[in-house]
Amino acid sequence: MSEEGGQKGSWLWAGGVLAWKLARSLARPVARVLMGRRIQPIGEIKRVGEAARPGRVSDAVMLGLEATALTQALRDTFEEIHGPEAEETSERENDRNLDAERGVNVEKREKWGTALVVFWLALAFAGGIAFLFTYWTGGNNLILGSMLGVFFGCFGIALVVWSHSLVPHTEATEPRAPLAAPTPKFQSAMGDFTRGYHQIQRRNLLKWASVAGAGMVAAVFISFLRSMGRSPEASLYTRVWKQGQRLMKFDGTPVTVDALQPGSTMIVFPEGSEDTETAQTVLLRVRPELLRLPASRSTWAPGGYLAYSRVCTHAGCSVGMYERTSHLLMCPCHQSTFDVLIGAQPTGGPAARALPQLPLYADDRGFLRAGGGFTEPPGPGFWGMP
């Protein structure tokens, strides 16, 4: 069977070789017909220093392209504009050879350098293999990261050692081309622009069209920006609670007058409210004789219960810390402190305004209810704050 296959294969092979030879021999005449010129042999167009490469198909095609009249014409035009492309010698001839200057034993350095580079590369690949092994066997993060680090790090060290020891140390000096174009060139560029400008402008129409157009585009852009959100609305100015609303716990049950002992706190929300962000309120109980609320709020704390907004008036974090011996509410973000006995006035830290207080009363069934909204909209201050 394989013999048969082999025979078939050998026919295919022969056919392929034949087609190849045909194509090669046809390539030149076809190219000539298509492009209508005598195709120049390789030897005439190569640059100084390039070795001749006889008889490759790819070269033939490229030659065809290069040798067209069009390309030649392009070359001529380019040289006309930019000056002849002289044969270029290597700029590196003038670099200082620091190794020679310092009398460094380059061979010795290269020997050591090669050994070191091989060492670091070996280490790198060991790390890489360790990484692959760990990854494909479901490895843990520490090994994955450290082995990957070994791979890249040692590879990097190898390259740096390579640059230190296996590269000749030279110092190059290059002239800095002056940045400003020579005045004639600059003048001609400005001249071209001005000429074109004068061709299109009509009195001040161009100027005003540009200015007005830019302004209109800006207005359109700002309009699109406006789509990103809504205008500041009532939610900024809300006092959250309504008169008579019951205080509710997390689990949805109402708060009764025996819920807390002095020294305890809990978090409450208005009955029926879904909003936890601005509506969160801290309910605490202190011994009533300690209270020093202002006279207008003397009825706001039945049985020593106090309720304040839990959103810090400084930068809006939840005022989650309570120290019961000093009766201080504290915000963990910037350590603003509020004394609950005097209406949550700030006694320390960067907050400037007291936490809004919620007036409380106990109804005849023993539930705690709000006697109105917060004294101020909760949260940090803003420009139009009432």
Added chain:
Amino acid sequence: MIRSTARGLDTRLRIAPVVREALNHVFPDHWSFMLGEIALYSFVILVASGLFLAMFYNGSAAQVVYHGSYHPLDGVKMSAAYQSLLNLSFDVPAGLLMRQMHHWAADIFIAAIVVHQARIFFTAAYRRPREINWVVGMTLLLLALANGYFGYSMCGDLLSGAGLRIGYAILLSLPVIGPWMTFIFLGGTVPADTVIPRLYAWHIFLVPMLLGVLLVVHLAIIWRQYHTNFPGPGRSQTSIVGARLWPSYTLKSIGLFLLLLGILAALGGLVQIDPVWIYGPYDPVSIIPGAQPDWYLGWIEGAMRLFPGVNLHLGSYLIPEVFFPAVLFPGLLIVVLYLYPFLEKAFTRDHGSYNVLRIPSQYPFNTALGCAVFSCLILLEFAGADDVLVMASSGSVVALRLLFRVLFFVVPIAVGVVVYTLCWLARRKHAEAHLLAEGAPQPR
């Protein structure tokens, strides 16, 4: 094979002269010129690791219930974004490594930019003709800061959620336009449902695109203008001395890239960063202390903690207390930094073009000012971490804060004076040495 490929490209693109010029391009051979490359390569690593993360991150704030492989959060409600991060960290092979590499690369990216900018500042490389590049570079720094903030806020965890609330308060504090800005850009009260998807779009598309474009501009300008040089033999206004790009500089540069990548991979594997599963998902009623932002915003955090509770009433309008430390102070600093080359030109009346660097001690005012500002910012960074410092050392926050308030004024002035004196002395010694060596007075 290389040759025929090169020839093929050249016949199609005429790149041979350009490539040749590139291969011969001279780079100065001082180590301080590689600092910008640390930043550049960090950015490359950020984009690469970010591509991986973007495959798994779900930028949605929709609430879901978690039932994955991290047991302590089983049954907990969280945003889909947070859930996707838990999935990435615990269930995707090498997912946690990529996440950590990305976050470490971000911290190091901005630190490298700061170090690089410091080198530019202290050696006065921002002078003509490089003012444009200074402005471009400052913009890159600000974009990087913004992208870092958006990036870690995208996680939807409790720590960054606190940061978003503070960001909301800062934006809200702007006079006149504050409420508008928050409602338009943040969608209302934060973190509203609209914020996380927005942060996602800004973080992976808008800001990286701007960063990429400006980076290309930054590098193109450097290429065109050539680097500066430290003063030395052969180095002048009209010539540059150094190593050629090919082969020595290429090897060193790629070596640096690989070293950086190796260090980041090792960090990603060995040192935990931003363990979002411990912080827990964001929930408006929860909060944690030690809610510092990432280090590059710590100076604003410090300013916010030190600034006393003073707000400004203009008639019936309020400018709240966070405006001054978080908007006015950083804003002024940034504006001065942007304009610094132009301010220096106006101040010294020196509009000359310079391709040779200035040794820092030769211009004491600049160096002293830079050191003073740096010391002030470092102090603010420590002030922003005062509750962590207290925990690590068992002191008192009150006392520490008072100390920092005093030091905020004392330290920069002291540092400025000391540095100025040292530079002045160094300059005098240098001038004397010149006099002795050459026997003639030297110009300043």
Added chain:
Amino acid sequence: MSWAGTSLSVLFSILFASQIAHAQQTASAGSPDGKAIFEQRCAKCHGEYGQGISAVVSIAGPSLQAEHNRGRVITAVETGPKHMPSFIRTLSVPEIRAVASYVTDDIAVISLHGGNIGEGGELFRVYCAPCHRTDVRGGALAFVGANAPDISRKSPALVAGAIRWGPGGMPAFPSSVINDQQLASIVEYIRYVQRPASPGGTPMNWYGPVAEGFAAWVIVFILVILTTWIEKGGKG
């Protein structure tokens, strides 16, 4: 001399006899009454129902209402941890065992079973994390002079008791705020977070972005030093 010896031996025998008599007396009273011993010796510091007394007064002791481990109670009574006196000389072994049984059977009314770690974590982050931090290594409480303590090494019983009792400046959370099942959940979560998993590597003592920033700058300085090495190659 013999007079001294006789009187000494008489003294010793009287003392010895009284000890024996005393021991016989207690032995003959049957098994000791744990409740009586508790009320006599423990309630002063731990409260009548073992609910704990806050540290604002000079004598204070933690709540025992979650202590279900007899062995731990016995160890505490014998060794006297922290400010607690040791009772190993004043109480006999049967008495210590009796009071331990009383504590675990009658005083400990908080069950620590049936908790749900997920729910516990959520409640922890609302009530506990603000003061004690997410890693329970304690938090700085500004302006009051004391810090919320590090509870990473406290027993579950102590933690549960503290939540109900509110030692020192800590507010108390009665069952109207956190019910028993929720309390068990919180304690289960705290037990996990006392030694949390750190799959990403070393957690740097859980200090957060501050420690991460320090580390980033250390790495950048290392990188800068590496660039000096990379470039030095040109200098031979």
